[in-house]
Structures are given as C-alpha cells and as structure tokens.
Amino acid sequence: MQFNHDNMTGARLAAHLVGLVPEWSGSRVQRALAAHDIRRPELDDRAVAELLGWTLVVREVFAATSVADTCAAVNRLLQQGTRTAYLSTHDGRRPHLHFTPEDDDLVGRVRSVTAGGLALFVVEAEGRRLGLCARPGCPRAFVDTSRNGTRRYCSARCGNAVAVARHRDRP
Numbered sequence: 444m445q446f447n448h449d450n451m452t453g454a455r456l457a458a459h460l461v462g463l464v465p466e467w468s469g470s471r472v473q474r475a476l477a478a479h480d481i482r483r484p485e486l487d488d489r490a491v492a493e494l495l496g497w498t499l500v501v502r503e504v505f506a507a508t509s510v511a512d513t514c515a516a517v518n519r520l521l522q523q524g525t526r527t528a529y530l531s532t533h534d535g536r537r538p539h540l541h542f543t544p545e546d547d548d549l550v551g552r553v554r555s556v557t558a559g560g561l562a563l564f565v566v567e568a569e570g571r572r573l574g575l576c577a578r579p580g581c582p583r584a585f586v587d588t589s590r591n592g593t594r595r596y597c598s599a600r601c602g603n604a605v606a607v608a609r610h611r612d613r614p
C-alpha cells in the first residue's frame with residue numbers, strides 16, 4: 444500500500460500528541476507542532492490546556508479496535524474540529540485540504556489538521572493502521588504505513604523490549 448505523504452501531517456501530528464499525554468507540557472507540545480510544520484505555533488497556557496483536552500478525544504481514534512469504532516471516533520473529531528473544507532497551495536506546496544479558515548487560531552488549526560488528517564488516512568487505510576503501542580506502559584500511538592500493515596508497537600525499540608521480556612520469561 445502506498446500512502447500519499449502530503450496527506451499525512453495531521454495523522455502523524457495526532458499520534459505524536461497522544462504520546463505526549465503523560466508528560467504534557469507547553470514546550471513539548473510546541474516542539475511537536477514545529478516538527479509537523481504547524482505554522483505560527485505560539486502557545487499560551489490556555490492553548491496548552493485546550494490541546495490536552497482535544498488530544499484525549501483524538502486518542503480514542505487510536506484506541507478503537509474495530510473499523511466502525513474508528514470511524515465513529517473520527518466522525519466526532521470532524522464534527523468538533525473542522526469548520527470548512529477547501530484546497531490550499533500556500534508556501535508553494537502541492538494542493539492539499541484545509542479544514543478551517545487560514546486565520547483560525549492555533550488551537551483551531553491543530554484541531555482541524557488532526558481531525559481532517561486522520562479522516563484522510565482512515566479513508567486510505569480502510570479504517571485500519573492506527574493504534575496504541577502494545578508494549579505495556581508505553582503511551583505512544585502509531586500510524587502504520589508499513590507494507591503489510593501489521594504494526595503493533597510505536598517503535599522497534601518497544602517491539603524489541605517485549606520480545607526480550609518474552610524470551611526472559613520463557614520456562
């Protein structure tokens with residue numbers, strides 16, 4: 444399966460934010476927004492708190508275990524997080540969808556890019572390929588763009604840790 448990486452900013456940002464929840468802070472959120480090309484990522488305390496609330500709703504998409512539940516969770520995001528839909532070519536980029544007016548505030552733009560981005564990804568991935576890391580205690584989420592789509596961990600590091608623990612526990 445080939446994914447259009449231009450469409451994936453929102454899904455990747457969503458997964459990144461979910462992984463920050465246990466250690467949520469303004470500086471971490473700021474770095475995540477900058478890493479995913481969110482423009483004008485100036486945060487104040489109110490925005491940091493509002494984005495935490497939003498990220499807890501976003502997390503439900505990654506926690507969903509059936510296609511129907513995934514779609515329902517994304518629909519809640521679309522309802523709460525998007526205001527419109529139009530194509531933009533800002534900054535010389537290829538045409539891509541925006542889901543809120545360009546002049547929306549930071550929280551509104553993060554909500555719309557994560558809601559719309561997850562919706563686009565769910566369409567392409569047929570409702571699968573989003574999940575929470577299967578290593579106990581790991582808070583991170585992942586977007587699975589692998590060839591076979593059977594990813595279960597946020598990283599090779601978590602997968603290896605589980606394999607090592609399993610080996611150690613063998614009778």
Ligand SMILES: [Zn+2]
Pocket residue numbers: 531533539541
């Ligand atoms: Zn854009």
Ligand SMILES: [Zn+2]
Pocket residue numbers: 576577578581582583596597598601
């Ligand atoms: Zn993990």
